Amino acid sequence: MQEHHDDSDLLVILRHAPHGSSWLREGLDAALVAAAFGRRVSLLFMGEGVTALLRGQQLGPLGQKGTAATLEMLEMYDIETLLVEEQGLSRLGLSSDELMLEVECLSPSALARVLSGHRLVLTF
Amino acid sequence: MLLHVVNRSPATSRVYQQALAGMSPEDRLLLIEDGVQGALPQLVRYYAGLEGRLFALKEDLESRGLLGRCDASVQVVDVDGFVDLTEEAERTVSWY
Amino acid sequence: MRYAILLMGAPYSDQASHSALRFARALVARGHRLEAVFFYHDGVYNAARLAAPPQDEPHLVDAWAALANEHRVALQVCIAAALRRGLLDEREAVRHGKDGVSVEAPFELTGLGQLVDIGTRCDRLVTFGP
Known part of the structure; x- marks a missing residue:
């Protein structure tokens, strides 16, 4: 495991797709606020949550905002640890080079280590 | 050691897989709400x-x-006992 | 130990609120300090002042308020999640030009920064999701 995962303050686990529910947006909001408060934040896209990173997302019905624009701002908030569950991608037939941001893919065995390497874990 | 909490039945939800994926060999798992169905002999194999x-x-x-x-x-x-488990674990992670 | 609870399930829709309240009562009964309950996602409906459940069902909103008053537990409601769902305290009602008030003390509308704060300050944070 890489050094920068160790003892980070907060791990936010995002398990939902954009548009279908508010989970993804609300999880990202928590991450952004924590980062704005100076915490070191890692994001873990898990299960359906990996679809948040797909390129070419649009507004939903009635101009419903998605989350792609928020994801593009992550760097500005110094959220640089973006982790993706490898199995989440492969289950949907996706690969990491199709994603809008550079991510680190986690094998099943690495997932548990990431969870124990953070002082606080929030699941959305 | 972390405590993982699952409130969904493995018969109808894949949330249990996420919990298992996040568990270290020493971590514990507590089934609550509909998750307790996972304690049945037919489902405990998950x-x-x-x-x-x-x-x-x-x-x-x-x-x-x-x-x-x-x-x-x-x-x-x-x-x-739930409270005890949260005391004993460094952190609690909920899967729902 | 110092505990905090994050509740994200709506009352009466999911068991999460009942589970969280039961856990909260067990915590304080065992002498732990429950510093705050943070309500996020549909959990913010736990703060709905106008909730009127049938008399033979537990009144969750009142139960949270009683817990807060007896054990000095802060009831913190995410303001962004609350406003979207029509949950406004007096100040927000005025600010948004609304007649009614749907959130009152001891519930307080607050920012997500509070969640980050209690999450890192308390020894334990336990999440109850829907």
């Missing part, structure tokens, strides 16, 4: 390998009429 680290909440088993139907490998704890 949690193979967690012997001694698998718990189910007594009150939620009881209210569902499932208390007498738990697999012997599952440790039944009441809400005070």
